Amino acid sequence: MQFVPFERLTLEQHGEAARILVDAFVHMPSAWNTPEEANEEIALFLEDDEYQAWALTDDEKVLGWVGAVQHHDVAWELHPLCVDPSVQGRGIGRTLVRKLEEAAQQTGVITIWLGTDDDFGGTSIFGKDLYPDPLSAMKDLAPATRHPYVFYEQLGYVVTGVLPDVNGLGEHDIMMAKRIRP
Numbered sequence: 001m002q003f004v005p006f007e008r009l010t011l012e013q014h015g016e017a018a019r020i021l022v023d024a025f026v027h028m029p030s031a032w033n034t035p036e037e038a039n040e041e042i043a044l045f046l047e048d049d050e051y052q053a054w055a056l057t058d059d060e061k062v063l064g065w066v067g068a069v070q071h072h073d074v075a076w077e078l079h080p081l082c083v084d085p086s087v088q089g090r091g092i093g094r095t096l097v098r099k100l101e102e103a104a105q106q107t108g109v110i111t112i113w114l115g116t117d118d119d120f121g122g123t124s125i126f127g128k129d130l131y132p133d134p135l136s137a138m139k140d141l142a143p144a145t146r147h148p149y150v151f152y153e154q155l156g157y158v159v160t161g162v163l164p165d166v167n168g169l170g171e172h173d174i175m176m177a178k179r180i181r182p
């Protein structure tokens with residue numbers, strides 16, 4: 001398998017990356033619902049210097065990809081992360097995150113942070129009113145289905161907060177971060 005920067009992918013592989021974005025997030029209403037929306041997202045990573053993405057390929061086939069929004073020299077946002085549903089559960093997501101962390105470490109990044117939405121009932125906070133004390137409401141966070149915050153926890157990310165209602169009432173964004181510099 002190869003970890004390939006987006007700018008080195010072919011046009012056909014960019015199309016594959018867009019398809020994977022739609023297919024992987026099909027259960028999330030707030031994500032990319034159409035090929036047009038996915039193509040716009042791919043274009044950001046090709047045109048804007050602050051956005052960088054890498055795909056994991058096997059024999060030219062795109063298996064998944066990860067993006068980084070480089071808001072700051074020492075802090076990158078991991079966004080987005082998607083693995084083709086036909087090959088999920090084979091360690092590809094984990095490999096993509098580890099590769100991204102290596103790339104970030106090489107440029108002196110201290111922190112990688114991310115938001116992982118629950119607009120589909122994946123956790124115990126879905127549908128709840130988190131005010132007036134969102135942080136205390138987060139103490140009881142638990143998975144209701146296979147929510148990816150558990151995947152990130154396995155990779156050393158910790159829940160650092162929550163953005164209440166950012167996808168609609170009761171549909172929150174779980175914020176996570178990891179210090180990648182020892």
Ligand SMILES: CC(C)(COP(=O)(O)OP(=O)(O)OC[C@H]1O[C@@H](n2cnc3c(N)ncnc32)[C@H](O)[C@@H]1OP(=O)(O)O)[C@@H](O)C(=O)NCCC(=O)NCCS
Nearest residue numbers: 024082083088089090091092093094116146147148150151
């Ligand atoms: C989340 C995602 C990137 C994980 O990629 P993957 O290749 O399927 O995951 P891996 O095979 O690398 O899994 C690594 C570990 O995380 C676990 N894991 C993976 N997805 C999980 C999930 N949604 N919930 C709980 N655990 C999960 C795996 O069981 C595995 O654990 P193990 O080592 O104990 O067996 C992938 O399932 C995906 O694209 N999902 C849809 C899009 C998405 O939710 N992206 C993240 C949004 S922030």
